[in-house]
Amino acid sequence: MNEFIYFIKGFFGAPAVLIALFALFGSIMQRNKFTDVLLSTLKAAVGYLILAGGIGLLVSTLDDFTVSFNQLFGLTGIMPNSDALAGNIMKAIPQIATIAALMMFISIIINIMLARFSRFKYIFLTGHHTLFICVVIATMFHIAGLDLSSDIWYFLVVGSGIVSIYMLLSPALTKPYMEYLTQDKKLYIGHANVFGFAIAGAIGRLVGKIKKGKVKSTEDIRFPKWLSVFSNSTVSVAVTMIIIFGITYGSMWGVYGKEQMVSLGVIGSSDSVIVKILLDALTFTAGVEVLIYGIKTMVGELIPALEGISQRLIPGAKMAVDCSVALYYSPTAVLLGFVSSFAGGIIGLLISIGLNLAAPAMIPSVIIPGIIAHFFTGGVSGTFGNIKGGVLGAILGAFVNGLLLSFVPILFILMEQVYGAQFDPNNVLQWAESDYSLMSLVGWILYFVWTKWLLLAIVLCVMIALIVDGVIWERKDRKNRPEFYAELKEIQQKIKANRIAEKEKRKADKKLSVNESKVKRE
Numbered sequence: 001m002n003e004f005i006y007f008i009k010g011f012f013g014a015p016a017v018l019i020a021l022f023a024l025f026g027s028i029m030q031r032n033k034f035t036d037v038l039l040s041t042l043k044a045a046v047g048y049l050i051l052a053g054g055i056g057l058l059v060s061t062l063d064d065f066t067v068s069f070n071q072l073f074g075l076t077g078i079m080p081n082s083d084a085l086a087g088n089i090m091k092a093i094p095q096i097a098t099i100a101a102l103m104m105f106i107s108i109i110i111n112i113m114l115a116r117f118s119r120f121k122y123i124f125l126t127g128h129h130t131l132f133i134c135v136v137i138a139t140m141f142h143i144a145g146l147d148l149s150s151d152i153w154y155f156l157v158v159g160s161g162i163v164s165i166y167m168l169l170s171p172a173l174t175k176p177y178m179e180y181l182t183q184d185k186k187l188y189i190g191h192a193n194v195f196g197f198a199i200a201g202a203i204g205r206l207v208g209k210i211k212k213g214k215v216k217s218t219e220d221i222r223f224p225k226w227l228s229v230f231s232n233s234t235v236s237v238a239v240t241m242i243i244i245f246g247i248t249y250g251s252m253w254g255v256y257g258k259e260q261m262v263s264l265g266v267i268g269s270s271d272s273v274i275v276k277i278l279l280d281a282l283t284f285t286a287g288v289e290v291l292i293y294g295i296k297t298m299v300g301e302l303i304p305a306l307e308g309i310s311q312r313l314i315p316g317a318k319m320a321v322d323c324s325v326a327l328y329y330s331p332t333a334v335l336l337g338f339v340s341s342f343a344g345g346i347i348g349l350l351i352s353i354g355l356n357l358a359a360p361a362m363i364p365s366v367i368i369p370g371i372i373a374h375f376f377t378g379g380v381s382g383t384f385g386n387i388k389g390g391v392l393g394a395i396l397g398a399f400v401n402g403l404l405l406s407f408v409p410i411l412f413i414l415m416e417q418v419y420g421a422q423f424d425p426n427n428v429l430q431w432a433e434s435d436y437s438l439m440s441l442v443g444w445i446l447y448f449v450w451t452k453w454l455l456l457a458i459v460l461c462v463m464i465a466l467i468v469d470g471v472i473w474e475r476k477d478r479k480n481r482p483e484f485y486a487e488l489k490e491i492q493q494k495i496k497a498n499r500i501a502e503k504e505k506r507k508a509d510k511k512l513s514v515n516e517s518k519v520k521r522e
Helices: 002-012 015-029 034-072 082-092 094-117 127-143 152-182 194-210 225-231 233-256 258-263 273-312 323-328 331-358 371-419 435-445 451-480 482-521
Strands: 122-124 187-189 318-321
Touching: 015 034, 015 273, 034 233, 034 273, 034 371, 082 094, 082 127, 094 122, 094 127, 094 152, 094 451, 122 152, 127 152, 127 371, 127 435, 152 187, 152 194, 152 318, 152 323, 152 371, 152 435, 152 451, 187 273, 187 323, 194 371, 194 435, 233 258, 233 273, 233 331, 273 318, 273 323, 323 371, 331 371, 371 435, 435 451, 451 482
Parallel strands: 122 318, 187 318
Antiparallel strands: none
């Protein structure tokens, strides 16, 4: 049984596997040749792994930067990091790991079913975020008093229902922004921070409205002739990171000395601080370039696969992938968003210090900005804010995102005080992204024992409502878009005719082969 759980958690929790399965299924739906199916499947998986490799390069440089920044300013407290927290919980409570893996498996199946029968056609392909959300839901159920053994049915029915509804609906928040960026209606974001991204986009819209559309995009910034080289995204990223790393590591070196940097593992005893600054900045830049190449490779295979699934299984299917896919479109907005989001995180840190001093019993810890979360979510927030709000929209949208990354952990800290429990066994990590604030509502609803039945009723009613609404919507849509369904039917008939023709050809070839064998024997 344990091996099966490990398989489910590892298989469906790996985004590369889900991406590959999506490409495989879509390619098969198109009745492609075996070699084409294999090529599409492998390229989609490898594309994601290249993307993940780029992320790994980024994270490797930001880890040392985080240690140095915290040491430089003497920061200790709670670090918002959902990935690490989910891992700690699953390690400390193996039963939650088992339940979360089963919830994830069931949620993926329900997501596909709801996408088929509801008006929302989003298929959530970001497996690790699905797993983390299953962990937070399962943990809140457990903290609220539900037994991990006798109440397991509740985890699997209600918990999986909540997660699958989230998987279906959350990508819709990124719809107007991703359609603008991609100039298509196929690729969306499946990530635990889409609520924050949507807020950043809305702030950008507000800025654009106030300025009556007279905004300047971050990508239209014109540099003086002698700075024209900075219009190249590779150069601008490299120089920006040299400045950021240079200020931080240089200050650390000047204040604490190289010996302290060595003791913290930031640098080796025989390494140069200056070389460290340059190499980390260039490694970060290389990570961005690798990430962009991975995105191009992955998306290049997923779009045709989506066509196959849309034609045969889920008409109008849309895919939701990791937020890093949005970093490709506006590199300047990404950098501006990162810096602005981190600035918001610093303000959030100061606010948490004030709350800690004012009410130490309720807010016993301060919130330390997580550099990695601010880069990815801040970069996307800046990109979304820039669409309608230009430079100012990118700055303000990402800044608010940074504040959210500080306030979400406070919600869970308050919940810990109310329930007399804690999420992280080591009490150093907390849930980070904005969507977890919506998930925290589940914990508050379950504060009263009887509300578990209310939550069950709400989940079942929402799922039934989605399906009923989907059936009604499809009937209306068939009347409003008869040409779409006529074309879809024609494609399906062609695929069916081709399949029958291939079958007949195989029969004829087989019969011819048998006849030839008979002639040879005679």
